[in-house]
Amino acid sequence: MSMKRTLSAVFVTSVVLLAGCESAGDKQVLGGVLAAAGGGLLGSQFGGGSGKAAMTALGAVGGLLIGSSIGKSMDDVDKLKQRQGAQRAFETAPSGTSTAWSNPDSGASGAVTPTRTYQRGDGAYCREFTQTINVGGTSEQGYGTACRQPDGSWKIAG
Secondary structure, three states: OOHHHHHHHHHHHHHHHHHHHHHHOOHHHHHHHHHHHHHHHHHHOOOOOHHHHHHHHHHHHHHHHHHHHHHHHHOOOHEEEEHHHHHHHHHHHOOOOOOEEEOOOOOOOOEEEEEEEEEOOOOOOEEEEEEEEOOOOOOEEEEEEEEEOOOEEEOOOO
């Protein structure tokens, strides 16, 4: 996985994690902490021995910087619109079809595209997806998996 793809994955993972936060606490700090953890996890997948430790640290620092910026940039309405768009995509969009979301007040926008649907061994349905998020003139792409919960909602696996 390239560094650009890793950072993009950290960006989208941070947004998805932030979208699940309901409190109006310090978005910048929360975004940084969550993304640092995600970046460290992604970074740990590269290198071996001391190289692995260096990549983990690099991923955590990159995640902290990106997540802090995202948390500062996306407001509660942006996160709500993103979450609603993702739920619609997971529930109704055929694989390969994008579901767009936007907040005209902030200019933030994006799209979620389910790419594959499958059933886990425990019977839960899951959908792999790609996502594009546009915040503050920057566009990033990432990917993930969401699984249907017993209450009918979809939860991003992470």
